[in-house]
Amino acid sequence: MFEVKYKEQLASGIFQMAISAPRVAKKALPGQFIILKIDEYGERIPLTIKDNDPGEGTVTIVFQVAGKSTLQLSLLKTGDMIEDFVGPLGNQTELPDSKSRVVCIGGGVGTACMYSQVKELVRRNSAVTAIIGARTKNLLIMEDDLKEIGAELIICTDDGSYGLKGFVSNALENMLQTGEKIDLVLAIGPLLMMKSIADVTQGYGVHTLVSLNPIMVDGTGMCGGCRVTVGGVTKFTCVDGPEFDAHLVDFDELFMRQRYYLDEEKLAKEKHSCKLNT
Ligand SMILES: Cc1cc2nc3c(=O)[nH]c(=O)nc-3n(C[C@H](O)[C@H](O)[C@H](O)COP(=O)(O)OP(=O)(O)OC[C@H]3O[C@@H](n4cnc5c(N)ncnc54)[C@H](O)[C@@H]3O)c2cc1C
Ligand code: FES
Incomplete structure (x- = not known):
């Protein structure tokens, strides 16, 4: 069992949690994720490791309530237990050497998913800019965390309520238009956002990585x-x-596959919400 050590609501429907998982905390590297199962009947859900503290033995995750399991997770309190917490899974981000110029882009909850890479790049004294975006000011997360580690920051909101008005892809394009040499762009967020970033950087020939989030079950390469x-x-x-080379990813196939279980997911969330209300 894995104890919830700390929980905080960051924005509407977005939560941060530190979970006691010493072995995962010791091994986690930027870009990796965990799969957790809340209780014996729960489904396995993958979440990116936002941060880890080997000393405290904790792993921090940030999640957005999307359906039944994330809703259930959001209702846990400090001191509650999580049945399974497996990780670290996946590969670490292939970060370039410290002389390289890197732009890390996060959209929505993806902003928390690229925090560990920015932190590592700042630690290495690399030239890194973080571009973070949200639909509106109240949904923006990670501004203070990124400032705290000393990252150079560009903030965008779709509605212009904070920072630059427009999408993170617009801010990136502005940078590229100035002729600035960028060695790597790392983008994490909604599929549509990552595809837009890939379209922008392709025109400039900038190597781009995206972190994909298809449906996962076992997380070990066995279920397909x-x-x-x-x-x-x-x-x-x-x-x-x-993470994969954004210019080689078949985004259309991914869009289609992500919608396979929409009806079942809606039903599960409705049933769980009904249970909570009774
Ligand atoms: C490697 C990886 C890292 C992720 N990191 C984060 C993160 O740090 N924060 C965060 O908020 N979300 C993250 N996600 C997405 C998160 O796993 C889903 O939001 C969650 O599983 C939804 O479960 P649910 O029961 O609440 O919603 P459901 O109603 O079951 O599903 C809502 C939507 O979530 C996605 N989803 C559902 N089940 C899974 C699954 N088993 N695997 C992947 N996606 C699923 C689908 O797009 C689905 O339409 C990540 C996904 C992957 C693959
Ligand atoms: S989740 Fe990747 S193969 Fe099963």
Whole structure:
């Protein structure tokens, strides 16, 4: 069992939790994820490791309530137990050497998913800029965390309520238009956002990584649930990824596969919400 050591609501429907998992905390590297199961009847859900503290033995996750399991997770309190917490899974991000210029882009809850890479790049004294975005000011997360580690920050909101008005892809394009040399762009967020970033950087020939989030079940390469096509080759996101060359990813296939279980997911959330209300 794994104890919830700390819980905080960051924005509407977005929560941060530190969980006691000493072995995962000791080994976790930027870009990796865990799979947790809340209780004996729970489903396995993958979540990115936002941060880890080997000394305290804790792993921090940030999640958005999307359906039944994340809703259930959001209702746990400090001191509650999580049945299973497996990780670290997936590969660490291949970060370039410290002389390289890197731009890390996070959209929505993806902002927390790229925090560990920015932290590592700042630690290495790399030239790194974080571009973070949300639909509106109240949904923006990680601003203070990123400032605290000394990251250079560009903030965007779709509605212009805070920072630059527009999408994170617009802010990136502005940077590229100035002729600034960028060695790597890392983008994590909604599929549509990652595809837009890939479209922008392709025109400038900038190497770009995206962190994919297809449906996962076992997380160990056995079920095939997380398969994606990259450069015409089938890859399993859990063991070959989660990050891939954005210019080789078949985004259309991924959009289609993510919608497979929409009806079942809606029903499960409705049933769980009904149980909570009775
Ligand atoms: C490698 C990886 C890292 C992720 N990291 C984060 C994170 O740090 N924070 C965060 O908020 N979300 C993250 N996600 C997405 C998260 O796993 C889903 O939001 C969660 O599983 C939804 O479960 P649910 O029961 O609440 O919602 P459901 O109603 O079951 O599903 C809602 C939507 O979530 C996605 N989803 C559902 N089940 C899974 C599953 N088993 N695997 C992957 N996606 C699923 C689907 O797009 C689905 O339409 C990550 C996904 C992957 C693959
Ligand atoms: S989650 Fe089963 S193969 Fe990746």
